[in-house]
Amino acid sequence: MTETAAWQFEVEVHPPSWIFPRGKTWVAGWIWLKENRVTADLRAWVDGRPYLALHGLPQPGRDEIFLGRAGPPYAGFVLLLEPHAGASLLRLEVRDETGAWREFFRAPITVAESGSSFPPQPALPALLENHFDALLRRRAGQPATPWAALADETISTALAEPLNSLPNPPFFGALEEPREIGWVRYGRISVTGWLAHRTARITQLTAMIDPLFEVSLLHGLKRDDIEGVFADLPGKETSAFLGHVDLPASSSTPALLKIFAQLDTGEKHLVFAQRFTPRVMAGANAPLPVLSKKTFAAAAWALWRSAKRHHLPPTTWAAVKPALNSAWENYSAEAPAKPATVRPEAIPAIQAEPGKPLRTLIVTHNLNFEGAPWFIYELACYLAAQPGASVRIASPQDGPLRAVFEKAGLPVQIVDIGPAVGARTTEEFKTKLIENTATLPWAEIDLVIGNTMVTFWAVHAARQAGKPSLLYVHESSPVRRFFARSLAPALLSVVEDAFTLAHRVIYTAAATQVVHARLGHGVLLPSWVDVARVDHFVENSTALALRKKHGLDPTATLLVNIGSLCERKGQHVFIQAAELLKEELHFTYPQEKIQFVMVGARPGLYLEMLKEEVTRLGLQENVVFVAETGEIFDFYRLADIFVCTSFEESFPRVLLESAAFNLPIVSTNVNGIAEMLTDEEAWLTPPGDRYRLADAIKKALGAHFGGDHTRRDLARIAIERKYHQDNSMPQHLAVAQAATKSHR
Incomplete structure (x- = not known):
């Protein structure tokens, strides 16, 4: 030793x-x-x-x-x-x-x-496609490190020979995802495959990329396609496994996934090991440098010199040029623009014209109890309240919010847009779009408003019908990354065209606007919160009564996380923080029952995985799941502390509303959240960091039990000052009016 x-x-x-x-x-x-x-x-x-x-x-x-x-x-x-x-x-x-x-x-x-x-070593052109982006991101994260050192590490990574491992008999199985490429969604990798043992029973499968954190996979799921040489393999019918594994920001590239099998004999075996290159399809990615030809040229030269130091086969700039052109296209598609080039347009102050009421079609991506549909519901109600105005709703997906719209007098039409967005070419998209939107009452519409980037098709439909449109963009992810696995490559440019075809693109967060700056600046408008409605609700309800209504412990301290249970919202990190704090909170506050409540549970794999994790960690008494509901105000009112664990948000209304309810707030500091709240008004943490989240929760609990209301009171003051409904809503109306007037 x-x-x-x-x-x-x-x-x-x-x-x-x-x-x-x-x-x-x-x-x-x-x-x-x-x-x-x-x-x-x-x-x-x-x-x-x-x-x-x-x-x-x-x-x-x-x-x-x-x-x-x-x-x-x-x-x-x-x-x-x-x-x-x-x-x-x-x-x-x-x-x-x-x-x-x-x-x-x-x-x-x-x-x-x-x-x-x-x-034989690969030539430089073969390496550029997969590794130029990595070098640029290394540069953004380590600006003080010399280009030569960064390029050498990039080339070394490309040349490194991985060691993977498959099951050895009596284990039999296959790892189906990830393989050479691992698609990252909100800091996690999906893991799927199957595994069986010929003589023993597998009691648990665990996986890890983070050297400190081992997670359980769901194993024993049905599998009916394992035949042939495995016909006599015991347990093959229930051998499937799946799950999600955290990918820490400190991971190397290629990252290493390890899967271990625990047997009923007590033995633990490594059954799979797979090196893979992470590709972020959703959520935060390591940043790129600001778009610059000088930076790009420096990276290309550094790789050229490093290739020589590593004795790669000689090449010429002519041979490298096609790969460099592709690398530049990828860089320019996602790199942030220089701050000086991002200038919000002025907000036009135009009033409605007498005798010309606004007839609006609002298209939302779904009708679920989610932030974006609730946002557009409130805007729809405000527009409909204008003299002589009418508003109708269209959505490709039905959902529980439909009843809320219809109760407010806003008719809803479900539009099957699947054939259009499933098109393989732009020509097919245009043809299918006309067919899919033919039933919309175009003659009764003055303006189309698309809610979220997913409704890009509504802008094109409005264009075909000769109507002006607005596009509200809430996604803080570049177009080509956001749609990479859901749309045909030819349709990516169709999405980008919607930013140009819309009369205005509207952002509620400057951080989101910067992400899409190369597609046009758009209008930056403040979001809103109905403070009077919140205050009325508080005056006419009690936390105790609402806890009894929803079956929650009336005496517990409740940390409430509101949002549809999904990877983007990061509830798995909320559970990880609960596990880290379990023992410490028990000793620090022995007389207090502290519970972690997640509101927004919907049936599916993610919920099942969260429940399995809660059981495995012994957190059944600490963690509570509540189904999706339209009675969100109930849960702000009954909460003691609000927690947001999202990996990506533009301008989340849950934070506006929790601040209006005067709750202490713990939140990830992503995208537009930093524009909404400061460290003096909330406890802010990086996304996906369970340790920092646990520390922030601990501090918020300390303030709560110590009677320190400084942050929550400052948050309420800031939100009311900057985002009061009476100040924000008229600005959105003005932009809508301007769109229709300029089109006449």
Whole structure:
């Protein structure tokens, strides 16, 4: 064993005297990092060839020595090396959660003369497509690091030889997702596949990417397509598994997913290991630098020089040009514009003309009890209240909010837009759109308002019908990333065209406007909260009565998270924080019952996974699920603290309303939230960080039990001053009126 100030480690398995025979050879050992750090990745260098390890493997007995308990984190690692003839040096490097690679071991080696030759290396053009974006994002995150160092790490990552692992008999199975690419949604990777054991029963499957956090997968699900050579495999009919695994921001690329199987014998086995390249399809991504040809040229030159240092095959700029053109297109599609180029348009102050009432068709993406549909419901009611005005609603999906619209006198029409948005070409889209929207009463419509980017089709339909349109954009994700897996590639430009075809694109958050700046600046209008309605509700209700109404503990301290249960809202992080705080809160407040309440439960996989996690962590007494409801005000009124755990939000109305209800607020600090509340008015945390969220909740509870109402009172004052309905609504009306007047 070797010990330094930074780590303890031992290389336990290696060829005698470090003389490698021809072929592949295992090298294995363990490493324990000090300084409160953990192993985020591990690799070997054989001269100029990098090999990635399987790291974070259980070391029974040794993990307990370092932790005083079983892991994670786990200390073990293995490598499968095939040194080429003539190789003379082996180096081992470890990466911690800060992203720094450090060498911890080196040894001179000898390789049999019959060993394999140095394998051919990919040429630079082949690497640019998958790795240019990574270099730009590294630059944005590490602006002080020299380009050369960033490019070298990018090239090293591209060249590293991964070590994956499949089940060995008597285990049988397949990992179906992720494979080489892992699609990231709100900080998580979907994991699917099947696994069975010929002689024992699998009692639990766990998975991990984060070295500190192991999650359970749902296993034992039905599977009816495992036949052929597996016809006699016991349990094959219920061998499917699925789940979601957290991908921490500190993960290497390619990231390493490990899946472990626990048997009824008590044994725990590594059954799958898969390296994959993360691709963010939804949620926060590592930022790109501000769009700049100078930055792009510097990145290209750095990669060119690094390719030479790594002895990649020589190439020419002419050969590289097509890949660079593609890289520039991808960079310009998502990179933020320079701040000076994002200038909100002036809000026109135009009044309704006598005798020309506004007849509006509002298109919303669904009719669920969600923030965006509630937003447009309130706007619809306000527009309908204008003299002589009429408002009708269209949606491609039915839902419980339909009854709310109709009760308010707003007729609802369900429009099947599936054929149009499922088109493969722009021509097919146009043809299908005419067919799908033919039943809308175009002659009775003066203005079309699309609510959310998903209603891009409504802008095109309005254009075909000769009507002006407004497009409200609530999504803080670039068009091409948001729709990458839901629309045909040809339709991505159709979505972007909607930003130009609409009379105005309206944003309620500057952060969202910046994301879409290259498509046009649009109008930045404030959102609103009906303060008078909130105050009336508070005056005519009590928290105790509402808790009894909804079956909640009348004596508990309730931390309430309101929002449809989905990955974007991050309720899994809420549960993780509850687990981190479970013991500490019990000892800090022994007389208090503290519960984590999630309002917005809807049937589906995500809810089942959350419930399974609650059971596995023993949080049944601490965590409460409440179904989606239209009685949201009840839950603001009965709450003690409001918690928002979203990964992505434009300008969430739940924060406006919770502040109006004078609740202490803990929230992730994403997109437009920073424009709404400051650190003096709420406890703000990064998205997906269960440790920071737990710390913020702990501070909010301290203020609650200590009678400190400073933040909640300041939040109420700020919201009422900036977003009072009487100030905001007329501005939205003015833009709608201006659209119809300019079109006449």
